[in-house]
Each structure stands twice: as structure tokens, then as C-alpha cells.
Amino acid sequence: MTRAFIAIVGRDLALAARAGGGGELALVFFLTLVVLVPFALGPDLALLARIGPAILWLGALLATLIGLDRLFQSDEEDGSLDLIRASALPLELAVLAKGLAHWLATGLPLALAAPMLGLLVALPIEAMASVAATLLVGTPALSFIGAAGAALTVGIRRGGLIVPVLVAPLTVPVLIFGVSASNSALGGAIPFLTPFLILCALSLAAIVVGAFAAAAALRQAE
Amino acid sequence: MPSLTDLANPTRFMRLSAALLPWMAGAATILLAIGFYLAWFVAPADYQQGETIRIMFVHVPAAWLALMLYTMMAVSALGTLVWRHPLADVAQKAAAPIGAAFSLICLLTGAFWGKPMWGTYWVWDARLTSVLVLLLIYLGIIALWRALDDSGRAGRAVAILTLVGFVNVPIIKFSVDWWNTLHQPASVFRADGPTIHPAMLWPLLILALGFTLLALALHLAAMRAEIMRRRVRTLTILEAERHDRLAMQGLPA
Numbered sequence: 431m432t433r434a435f436i437a438i439v440g441r442d443l444a445l446a447a448r449a450g451g452g453g454e455l456a457l458v459f460f461l462t463l464v465v466l467v468p469f470a471l472g473p474d475l476a477l478l479a480r481i482g483p484a485i486l487w488l489g490a491l492l493a494t495l496i497g498l499d500r501l502f503q504s505d506e507e508d509g510s511l512d513l514i515r516a517s518a519l520p521l522e523l524a525v526l527a528k529g530l531a532h533w534l535a536t537g538l539p540l541a542l543a544a545p546m547l548g549l550l551v552a553l554p555i556e557a558m559a560s561v562a563a564t565l566l567v568g569t570p571a572l573s574f575i576g577a578a579g580a581a582l583t584v585g586i587r588r589g590g591l592i593v594p595v596l597v598a599p600l601t602v603p604v605l606i607f608g609v610s611a612s613n614s615a616l617g618g619a620i621p622f623l624t625p626f627l628i629l630c631a632l633s634l635a636a637i638v639v640g641a642f643a644a645a646a647a648l649r650q651a652e
Numbered sequence: 653m654p655s656l657t658d659l660a661n662p663t664r665f666m667r668l669s670a671a672l673l674p675w676m677a678g679a680a681t682i683l684l685a686i687g688f689y690l691a692w693f694v695a696p697a698d699y700q701q702g703e704t705i706r707i708m709f710v711h712v713p714a715a716w717l718a719l720m721l722y723t724m725m726a727v728s729a730l731g732t733l734v735w736r737h738p739l740a741d742v743a744q745k746a747a748a749p750i751g752a753a754f755s756l757i758c759l760l761t762g763a764f765w766g767k768p769m770w771g772t773y774w775v776w777d778a779r780l781t782s783v784l785v786l787l788l789i790y791l792g793i794i795a796l797w798r799a800l801d802d803s804g805r806a807g808r809a810v811a812i813l814t815l816v817g818f819v820n821v822p823i824i825k826f827s828v829d830w831w832n833t834l835h836q837p838a839s840v841f842r843a844d845g846p847t848i849h850p851a852m853l854w855p856l857l858i859l860a861l862g863f864t865l866l867a868l869a870l871h872l873a874a875m876r877a878e879i880m881r882r883r884v885r886t887l888t889i890l891e892a893e894r895h896d897r898l899a900m901q902g903l904p905a
Contacts, residue, residue, distance in 0.1 A: 579813075592796065596792040602785055
């Protein structure tokens with residue numbers, strides 16, 4: 431069972447790294463979004479620094495959501511989803527493996543790249559650490575809420591836009607507490623730890639709910 | 653009193669709902685007429701908010717119903733996934749547009765009230781925002797219904813989405829409260845009794861009951877329409893198959 435779990439994680443990571451699977455593409459998309467914001471708002475560094483955490487969080491959210499419809503779709507197309515369904519590994523754990531691989535390929539690089547992109551929006555050094563930390567613990571929630579959405583739409587051929595439409599409203603709490611914790615480093619009445627711990631709790635809950643919901647959805651889609 | 657299992661037979665449901673529907677629609681009409689008369693002509697204007705208080709008589713029931721219909725959808729979702737009740741996904745599909753309409757009415761009346769009272773149509777307040785997110789979830793559910801062709805599969809997929817949303821709605825509510833609050837707290841259902849005057853409370857309760865009956869009547873009508881739509885679809889397929897068979901035998905249809 432552990433071997434099957436590791437095999438799925440390894441396979442998805444290999445696909446993300448080699449076959450244009452979207453890992454590095456999400457990063458490029460993230461960079462593009464952050465670069466676009468100053469063009470829309472003007473190059474006012476004080477303003478950019480104030481809304482910097484929000485820009486980085488929105489960028490990470492969109493970069494995670496955009497590629498999500500491929501999470502199960504490509505497996506459905508080449509038939510590997512049927513093999514995963516038929517294997518001895520419970521479907522919930524298979525979804526956990528796929529979500530974990532998705533997070534390792536997109537969420538983790540986004541969190542690690544966030545301090546670098548923070549330079550572009552003139553984020554102070556102390557805020558960079560908190561943005562990176564919140565993205566690190568918050569992006570698993572995005573991956574797993576998204577996995578549920580991706581599993582629901584697995585059979586739809588023109589599914590591109592529907593996954594973000596389904597998933598985005600459900601990510602509101604993650605966004606609120608992520609930005610709230612990141613902003614605490616920029617000053618404000620709220621201490622860092624309170625929203626940060628709630629964010630951790632949201633992520634843990636999302637991993638469980640997302641894995642079970644996605645597995646249920648994949649079973650229904652047979 | 654028929655149980656839910658008896659209603660699993662669509663024919664029996666159609667017969668029962670056909671008998672029930674005129675009564676519900678009639679009761680809704682009478683209650684709404686009485687309620688609107690009391691709300692518009694009898695209830696006093698508020699000493700602070702003036703005549704705009706009358707918007708509340710539509711706004712509050714709409715907000716309750718938006719939540720009630722989502723709860724109904726979540727129960728139907730359980731019916732689809734756990735008990736495989738054949739009408740549960742019909743109930744769920746019929747409830748989604750009605751719930752979306754009531755949350756939209758809630759938002760619009762709130763905006764019309766907010767302009768004279770708060771000085772703006774929209775503020776990013778916690779309660780307003782949670783209803784807006786609820787509307788987005790409703791729209792997502794409707795979008796998923798439309799995206800999946802096979803109604804059985806769509807029903808199960810939407811059921812899962814509804815339940816995930818149902819778990820999420822309180823979390824969204826809580827997180828949005830944390831984020832920003834301007835809307836007044838609840839003033840009808842409170843442990844120490846309602847804080848609004850009986851002259852306003854009575855029309856509100858009558859209208860709430862009227863709107864609830866209206867929502868249920870609309871829901872029944874939408875369910876009947878969906879069942880008939882599925883029947884037409886099945887009959888069309890059977891008819892097409894019959895034509896195919898006849899064509900293969902070389903006979904004229």
C-alpha cells in the first residue's frame with residue numbers, strides 16, 4: 431500500500447517535471463500575474479508594499495486553480511485512472527497521493543518563490559517570511575479543495591473554466607486567513623499566530639474533506 | 653401521512669404534488685397578500701430608518717429562504733448519495749435556481765436599503781459577503797448541472813459538491829465575520845426574545861411564512877417540470893429506437 435502510494439506520488443512528480451505537466455508553468459504564471467499588477471495599479475511602491483501579501487496570495491491562488499482541471503483529466507484520458515480505481519490502494523489514499531504530488535509540484539515552489547517575487551512589490555523583509563510561511567501551510571488547502579473540484583468535473587470535455595468557478599468560492603476562508611496572517615508583519619492589531627494557526631487548521635481539514643470528496647466523486651464518475 | 657419512501661415512486665409523487673400544489677400556491681398568495689398589506693399600510697415607519705424599513709419585510713425572508721433552500725439541497729444530496737432516493741436529485745436540481753434567486757433578491761433589496769441608510773449600495777461587510785459567496789456557490793452548482801449530460805451522474809456529482817459546500821458555508825461565515833462586520837446582528841431569533849416591535853414582527857413572520865410556502869410551491873412545480881422533462885426525454889429515446897427498428901425491417905414509420 432505504501433509502495434503504491436509512493437509510486438503515484440513519484441509518477442505525478444515525474445510527469446510534472448518532464449512532460450510539461452504544469453509545475454514550472456504555474457510558477458511562470460504566478461510571476462506573470464505579479465508582474466501585471468503594477469501595470470494595472472501604477473508603480474507606486476508604497477501602495478504595492480501595502481497590498482503585496484494580497485497580490486502574492488491572489489497570484490498563488492490563481493496559479494493553483496488554473497491547472498487543476500488536468501489533475502484527474504489526463505489520467506482519465508490515458509486510462510490510468512481505471513488502474514488506480516482497480517488497485518488495492520483505497521481511492522482516498524490515491525487522491526491523497528495525487529494531491530500531495532500536485533502540492534509538491536505547484537504549491538511548494540510557489541511558496542518558495544514568493545519571497546523572490548515579494549521583491550517586485552517592495553515587500554519588507556519581515557513580511558516576506560510571513561508570506562512564504564502562510565503560503566507554505568495554506569497552499570495544501572488549495573490543492574485539496576481543488577482536487578475535489580477536479581474530480582467532480584473529470585468527465586467533462588470542455589471543463590476548463592468550470593473548476594475555478596466551483597472551487598474559488600470555497601477558498602475564501604483560506605484567502606482571508608492567509609492574507610490576514612501575512613499582513614500582521616506589516617503592522618496591524620492582529621498578531622501573526624492567531625490567523626496562522628486557523629490557516630493550518632483549514633489546511634488539515636481541507637486535506638481530509640478534499641480527499642474523501644474527490645474519492646467519492648471519482649467513484650461516481652465510473 | 654406518506655413517508656419519503658412512498659414518494660420514491662414518481663407517479664405517486666406526481667399525483668400527490670398535483671393535489672398539493674394548488675393549496676400551497678393559494679395559501680402562499682393569501683399569506684403574502686395579508687403580509688404585504690400589513691407591511692405596507694399598517695406597520696409604522698421606523699423612527700430612524702423611515703419608510704425604508706419596509707424593504708426589510710422582503711429582505712429578511714429572502715435571506716432565510718436562501719439558507720433554507722441550501723439546507724434542503726444538502727438533505728437531498730444525502731438522499732442521493734446515501735439512500736439513492738430516485739427523487740432526491742430532482743429535488744436538488746429544482747431547489748438550486750430558486751435558492752439562487754432568493755439570495756439574489758436578498759442582495760438586491762439589501763443594496764436598495766443600503767443606499768439611503770448606509771450611503772452606499774454595497775459594502776464589503778461580513779453578512780453581505782457571505783450571502784454573495786453563497787450565491788456564487790449556487791451558481792457553481794447550477795453550472796455543474798449544465799456541464800454534465802447524464803442526469804444520474806450529474807445528480808451524484810452535484811450532491812458531493814453540495815455537501816462540500818455545506819461543510820464550507822459555516823466556515824466561510826465564520827471567516828468572513830472575522831474579516832469585517834458592519835451588518836446588524838440577528839434581531840428575531842435570539843435567546844432573550846426578539847428585539848423588534850410586535851407591530852413589525854407580525855407582518856415579518858406572516859411574510860416569512862408566505863415566502864416559505866411560495867418557495868415550496870415553486871420547488872414542487874419545478875420538480876414536476878423536471879420529472880416531466882425526463883419522461884419526455886425517455887419517451888423521445890424510445891420513439892427514436894422504435895423508428896430505428898422499423899427502418900431496419902424496411903417498413904415505413
